[in-house]
Amino acid sequence: MINRYPLWKKLIVCSVVFLGAIYAAPNLYPPDYAVQISSRDADGSVSDRALLAATDRLKLENMEFFGAENNGGSALIRVKNDEDQLKARDFIQFALLEFAEDYVVALNSAPNTPEWLSNLGAAPMKYGLDLRGGVHFLMEVDTPAVISERLKAMEQEVKQLFRDPENRVRYSSISISESTGLRITFDNQDTEVAARVLLREKFPSYTIKGIPGVTGIMVNVDAAQIREIEDFAVEQNVVAIRNRVNELGVAEPLVQRLGRNRIVVDLPGVQDTARAKNILGKVATLEFRMEASSEARSASTDNFNYEGFDSRLEKRVILRGDRVLDAQVGFDPETNQPQVNIRLDGGGGELMHRATRYNIGRRMGVVFIETKLKDRLVTDGGTERLVSEPYVTKRLISLATVQSALGVNFRITGLKAGEARELALLLRAGALAADMFIAEERTVGASLGEQNIELGAFSVMVGLGLVVLFMLLRYKAFGFAANLALGANLVLIVAVMSSLSATLTLPGIAGIVLTVGMAVDANVLIFSRIKEELANGLSPQQAIHAGFERAFVTILDANLTTLIVAIILYSIGTGPVKGFAVTLSIGILTSMFTAIMGTRFVINLMYGGKTVKRLAI
Amino acid sequence: MLKNIDFMAGRKVAAILSGLFLSASIISLTFNQLNWGLDFTGGTLVEVSFEKTVSPERVRDVLNNDGFTGHVVQYFGSEKEILIRIPPQLESSEGRRAKLGDQVILGLRTVFGESVALRRSEFVGPAVGDELTNQGGIGLLTALGIVLLYVAFRFQLKFALAAVVALFHDVIITLGFFSLFQWDFDLTVLAALLAVIGYSLNDSIVVSDRIRENFRAIRKTKPISIINTSLNQTLGRTVVTSFTTLLVLFTLLILGGELILGFAIGLIIGVIVGTYSSIYVATNILLLLRLSQEDMLVPVKEGSDQIDQFDS
Numbered sequence: 001m002i003n004r005y006p007l008w009k010k011l012i013v014c015s016v017v018f019l020g021a022i023y024a025a026p027n028l029y030p031p032d033y034a035v036q037i038s039s040r041d042a043d044g045s046v047s048d049r050a051l052l053a054a055t056d057r058l059k060l061e062n063m064e065f066f067g068a069e070n071n072g073g074s075a076l077i078r079v080k081n082d083e084d085q086l087k088a089r090d091f092i093q094f095a096l097l098e099f100a101e102d103y104v105v106a107l108n109s110a111p112n113t114p115e116w117l118s119n120l121g122a123a124p125m126k127y128g129l130d131l132r133g134g135v136h137f138l139m140e141v142d143t144p145a146v147i148s149e150r151l152k153a154m155e156q157e158v159k160q161l162f163r164d165p166e167n168r169v170r171y172s173s174i175s176i177s178e179s180t181g182l183r184i185t186f187d188n189q190d191t192e193v194a195a196r197v198l199l200r201e202k203f204p205s206y207t208i209k210g211i212p213g214v215t216g217i218m219v220n221v222d223a224a225q226i227r228e229i230e231d232f233a234v235e236q237n238v239v240a241i242r243n244r245v246n247e248l249g250v251a252e253p254l255v256q257r258l259g260r261n262r263i264v265v266d267l268p269g270v271q272d273t274a275r276a277k278n279i280l281g282k283v284a285t286l287e288f289r290m291e292a293s294s295e296a297r298s299a300s301t302d303n304f305n306y307e308g309f310d311s312r313l314e315k316r317v318i319l320r321g322d323r324v325l326d327a328q329v330g331f332d333p334e335t336n337q338p339q340v341n342i343r344l345d346g347g348g349g350e351l352m353h354r355a356t357r358y359n360i361g362r363r364m365g366v367v368f369i370e371t372k373l374k375d376r377l378v379t380d381g382g383t384e385r386l387v388s389e390p391y392v393t394k395r396l397i398s399l400a401t402v403q404s405a406l407g408v409n410f411r412i413t414g415l416k417a418g419e420a421r422e423l424a425l426l427l428r429a430g431a432l433a434a435d436m437f438i439a440e441e442r443t444v445g446a447s448l449g450e451q452n453i454e455l456g457a458f459s460v461m462v463g464l465g466l467v468v469l470f471m472l473l474r475y476k477a478f479g480f481a482a483n484l485a486l487g488a489n490l491v492l493i494v495a496v497m498s499s500l501s502a503t504l505t506l507p508g509i510a511g512i513v514l515t516v517g518m519a520v521d522a523n524v525l526i527f528s529r530i531k532e533e534l535a536n537g538l539s540p541q542q543a544i545h546a547g548f549e550r551a552f553v554t555i556l557d558a559n560l561t562t563l564i565v566a567i568i569l570y571s572i573g574t575g576p577v578k579g580f581a582v583t584l585s586i587g588i589l590t591s592m593f594t595a596i597m598g599t600r601f602v603i604n605l606m607y608g609g610k611t612v613k614r615l616a617i
Numbered sequence: 618m619l620k621n622i623d624f625m626a627g628r629k630v631a632a633i634l635s636g637l638f639l640s641a642s643i644i645s646l647t648f649n650q651l652n653w654g655l656d657f658t659g660g661t662l663v664e665v666s667f668e669k670t671v672s673p674e675r676v677r678d679v680l681n682n683d684g685f686t687g688h689v690v691q692y693f694g695s696e697k698e699i700l701i702r703i704p705p706q707l708e709s710s711e712g713r714r715a716k717l718g719d720q721v722i723l724g725l726r727t728v729f730g731e732s733v734a735l736r737r738s739e740f741v742g743p744a745v746g747d748e749l750t751n752q753g754g755i756g757l758l759t760a761l762g763i764v765l766l767y768v769a770f771r772f773q774l775k776f777a778l779a780a781v782v783a784l785f786h787d788v789i790i791t792l793g794f795f796s797l798f799q800w801d802f803d804l805t806v807l808a809a810l811l812a813v814i815g816y817s818l819n820d821s822i823v824v825s826d827r828i829r830e831n832f833r834a835i836r837k838t839k840p841i842s843i844i845n846t847s848l849n850q851t852l853g854r855t856v857v858t859s860f861t862t863l864l865v866l867f868t869l870l871i872l873g874g875e876l877i878l879g880f881a882i883g884l885i886i887g888v889i890v891g892t893y894s895s896i897y898v899a900t901n902i903l904l905l906l907r908l909s910q911e912d913m914l915v916p917v918k919e920g921s922d923q924i925d926q927f928d929s
Contacts, residue, residue: 130876138745273738274719441718441740448664448736455874462872463865470861507805510869510877514812514884517865518819521858525823528853554826561767561822562815565760569811572756573804574749580808580880584815 003541003608005601013601016593017488023495026113026124032067033085034110035092036251037103038074046075050099057095063088067110076110082446107269108251125498128505128579129442131456133449134268135276138440139241143261144179146233146434147226149345151176153325156346156408158182158219161202162195169195172216181206181220189215230261232326233434238263240429244279262439273443284370286321286430289313290355291363291399304367304396311399313365318355323348327427329420332413338420339413342427349408357405366398368426397426442575456509463513464490471520475527477616481602482523485594489519492590493583502586505579515587522559522595526551527617540612548600555596563588624848624896625841628904631897635786642793649796654803654879655739657753659746661703661717664737665725670696676725683724685717694875698736705743753807757788760814768818772825773912779902780821783894787817791887805880813887816862820855820895827851828903832913840908844900852896859892 037046037054051070054077058065065088067078079088089105096103109132113123129136155174162169170191177183186192192215196208199219209218221229238257245253245267254266270276292301292312301312326343344352356364370393400412415423444452468486471479493512497504530547538546563585570581607615655662673690676699680688685703693700703717718738725733761781769777791813795802827847835843863885870881 140742140744271735274716277716277719437742438740439742439745441738443718443735443738445734445736447666447734452874452876455872455877459869459872463868466864466868467861470864474857506876507808507880510805510873510880513865513869513873514862517862518816518858520861521819521854524854524857524861528851528857531853532850554823557771557826558819558822561764561818564763564767565811565815565818568756568760568763569808572752572759573808574752576804577808577811580805580812584812 003544003604005604005608009597010601013597017491017598020488020492020495022117022120023122023499024491026111026117026122027494027498029112029114029124031109031111031124032078033080033082034076034078034108035085035089036074036076036106036108037092037096038106039101039103044101045072046070046103047099047101050096050101050103051075051077053095053098054092057091058088061087061091063091076108078110104246106251121499123498123501125494126501126503127449127453128503128508129266129268129449130444130506131449131453131504132268133271133444133446134266135270135273136267136440136442137265137276137280137438138258139237139263139265139280139436140439141230141234141237141261141263142435142437143230143233146229147179148176150229150325151179151182151221152346153344153349153408154219154221155182156349157203158184158199160349160407161198167198169198171195177218180226181218183211183216183218185211185214185216187215192217234261234263236428236431237434237436240284241265241280263436269446271443271445273441277438284321284368284430286324286427287367287369288318288320288352288355289316289365289367290318290359291365293362302394304365304394306365306396306399311365311396313367313396318364319344319348319351321430323351324427324431327424327431329417329424330411332411337413338415338417339411340415340420340424340427341409341411344408344410346408352406352408352410356402360402360404363399363401365396366427368395368397368430369393370395398423452506456506459513460490460509460516463516467516467520471523475523475617477606478523478527478530478603481599481606482520482527482595484602485523485598486516486519488598489587489591489594490516492594493587496586496590497583502582503579504583505576507576507580508583511580511583512587515584515591519587519591519595522551522555522591523599525555525558526595526599530615531617534615534617540607540615543615544603544607548596552596555592559588559592621849622852623845625845625900625904628897628901631893632901635894635898638790638793639786642789642796645793645796646789649799651792651796651802652799653750654801654806655702655741656804657746657750657802659705659741659743661721662737662739663701663703663718663721663735664693664698665701665722666698666734666736667729668697668732671699671729673699676701679724679728680721683720685721749804756807756811757814760811761785764814764818768822768825772829775903775906775908775912776825776829778906779899780818780825782902783821783891783899784814784817786894786898787813787887787891790890791883794886795883800882801879803879805877806883809880809883809887812884813891816884816888817891817894820858820891821899823854824848824851824895824899828900828908829913832908832910836910841904844903848896848900855892855895859888862888 037050039045048070051068054075055065055068058077063079063084065077065079065084067076069076077088077092079085085107089107093105096105111118111124155176159174161167162171170187172185172187174182174184184195186195196217199206199208199217203219205222205225207220207222209220210216211218234257238255241263242255245255245265250267250270252268254264256264258264265280267276290313292314296312296314298312300315302315304311304313323344324342325345326341328341330339330341331337332339398412400414412423464486468483471482471486473479475482490512493515496502526547529551530543533543533546533550534540566581566585566588570578570585573581673692677688677690680690680701687704689702691700692698701721703721718740722733722735722738761784764784765777765781767777768780788810791810794800795806800806824847827850828844831843831847831850832840835846866881866885866888869877870885873881
């Protein structure tokens with residue numbers, strides 16, 4: 001029994017700790033305060049001229065800055081501290097007002113990771129909103145309302161189909177039932193059969209079932225289709241929020257769907273929640289209007305420009321975007337030309353029908369209306385101040401001749417493929433975005449964020465210090481080995497968090513502190529076992545060997561069960577619970593490695609391969 | 618080196634003590650319930666800081682004038698920081714409810730000036746709160762269920778039952794403290810509670826492991842004295858680990874700031890109760906279930922060193 005460690009195990013321990021140190025290293029370089037310039041347009045770029053104008057303005061104002069860099073998509077200008085950062089943002093915003101391009105100027109932090117580290121793919125940990133400050137929204141999309149609108153439209157469609165002189169199905173009643181379908185009753189069996197045949201032909205996707213004891217049928221939208229409708233509504237809102245968040249000028253926004261009908265919106269660095277909410281709440285909309293006849297008085301018309309020509313539309317609005325359920329590009333089955341298929345809700349179908357049945361041959365226009373924010377410089381009392389004001393843009397996106405009385409479903413033809421895609425996109429953007437409301441909002445001020453980091457880091461240090469001291473006093477040389485392992489464990493947790501791009505939060509820091517306290521457990525188990533074996537009369541070398549071997553199974557069992565709990569925490573938890581679970585799980589895994597393999601390595605270095613009379617334990 | 622304490626002599630006293638604590642907790646949970654935090658009840662919370670010290674009464678007056686009802690105003694950390702809680706406002710629309718926090722800030726700034734700084738504001742809608750309560754409950758039960766299965770598979774059903782009873786014991790008593798003192802029960806406390814499950818389990822497993830080993834190694838001794846031996850052998854570890862864990866938890870409690878307070882308190886209580894329960898509760902249940910040599914199905918491994926008995 002000489003307790004020498006095989007070479008491959010030594011290599012594993014050394015290389016893991018070495019790699020850990022490298023991937024944890026970027027966290028040693030605190031990021032700089034920076035101002036980021038990016039184009040409002042998602043694929044736009046920042047011109048060097050704009051960056052130059054920004055830096056010139058900063059020089060003019062005698063502001064200290066360093067490292068202005070433009071990577072094409074966005075540009076970063078680093079400044080000294082958070083006060084300068086705010087000032088610099090305003091100055092840069094002033095400077096960029098002259099440019100035709102729409103730039104977003106946002107507060108950001110610029111990483112200081114040395115190049116050789118970032119070449120290895122190493123990056124610092126991400127901080128959660130509770131550490132860096134910002135706003136978190138959980139938006140809930142009102143999908144039940146969307147489904148119910150869809151059913152109303154379906155009701156209209158079926159009624160229209162039955163009333164059509166070609167079909168003439170005499171039903172007694174149609175009503176929406178159980179929020180998944182229609183209940184239709186008939187006077188006699190024959191009509192029911194005829195209705196079934198007709199529905200199956202026209203709407204093959206609906207399922208039709210008889211109603212026991214009644215001459216009637218249930219027409220249902222299947223679950224997959226309902227899911228599809230919900231998905232569409234939620235996705236539409238996600239896209240709308242993404243567009244709007246761009247307006248806010250946020251450096252690294254996160255817009256993500258969560259579960260069936262929720263959307264997470266994280267806006268780091270944003271402090272003005274009222275403004276954020278206003279912008280998120282804004283929607284684009286559509287207006288369907290008839291073209292004005294040539295004798296119409298100009299007071300009752302609006303002028304638009306459509307494909308280079310002036311056109312006049314009536315002021316009267318037939319219907320708005322909130323009546324549009326969907327718009328998709330399709331192909332005319334006869335001519336194979338691209339077209340846009342538009343689908344309205346039930347009420348919209350009625351309005352459209354009334355407006356178009358006596359106006360066949362006239363043209364109808366679609367106006368796209370958007371609210372945007374524009375930054376403007378105001379001078380009040382001698383100081384320049386930037387205010388952002390909403391303004392409304394109206395654009396005529398389609399002007400087409402009405403061929404027949406229109407209803408719930410109609411199409412716009414005579415388009416080129418590209419035009420059709422563009423039009424469908426705009427129609428969907430202005431279509432009824434399902435209602436959304438804020439289900440949860442959390443704002444953390446920048447000062448609290450910084451305080452949380454300080455308190456958290458301090459707690460980790462003090463906690464670690466106390467445990468290290470205690471272990472040294474209690475287990476002497478062995479305690480020293482355990483402390484080395486504990487330090488390595490901390491490095492590994494940070495390294496794993498950094499390379500997984502996991503987000504560090506305040507509860508996450510609490511998890512790290514807790515791990516520091518609990519990680520020594522494995523060593524304590526081993527050491528008390530060694531003491532026991534010594535008391536049992538084993539030689540020091542034998543005792544070390546037996547201690548590690550026997551404690552191993554216990555450590556494995558104890559840690560695995562804790563890991564199971566941590567994983568459950570992670571999978572069910574939200575927010576703080578998740579942040580805690582992440583560091584706890586990582587901490588359990590890394591501590592098993594460092595406490596068992598790492599400590600053994602150090603102890604074998606100290607005692608292995610020689611005759612030992614006494615153990616300092 | 619080894620201490621030799623007759624733990625099991627006090628097992629009846631311990632049973633009575635546990636019973637008392639458990640029934641006090643259950644009574645308090647039934648009548649006082651928990652002081653559910655914002656995460657669960659929904660509502661609005663705003664933390665603001667002022668340049669000078671400010672009295673909660675003045676803030677309350679401002680809020681009353683602005684037409685808010687049912688709010689709670691208190692100092693948070695220092696006399697310059699104020700925490701305002703507003704319960705869910707039922708009459709207002711979803712949209713208006715979400716804007717309460719902004720209105721509070723606006724109202725305070727008009728009275729106290731622009732220097733009123735927003736430190737934190739939270740709004741939780743009622744639906745989210747309900748879901749969290751369900752999720753939290755489901756989480757606790759899933760955790761307990763899976764643990765039961767794992768321990769039953771790795772050890773034996775009696776050990777699993779003992780471990781789970783100990784977990785229930787720890788969780789209920791920790792909850793009892795939160796109910797009795799009406800401390801805020803928020804998401805971080807829930808996280809702490811689940812961590813208590815992990816910790817207490819850790820303890821139970823270490824003790825169970827030793828009991829199983831001793832049952833296989835030491836023959837012809839009464840279960841009660843084998844358990845006593847095992848407890849004595851693991852005592853050093855139990856005490857040291859609890860100590861280091863409590864060391865860091867008290868660090869968090871004192872230095873971690875207000876936000877982490879509930880978490881630290883929950884874990885401190887949980888660790889203390891968990892340490893006690895791994896000594897007395899799990900073992901008592903094992904004895905009640907009449908754990909015997911026959912329960913250890915795996916025979917003693919060939920060549921495994923025999924462990925001498927330390928029973929006096």
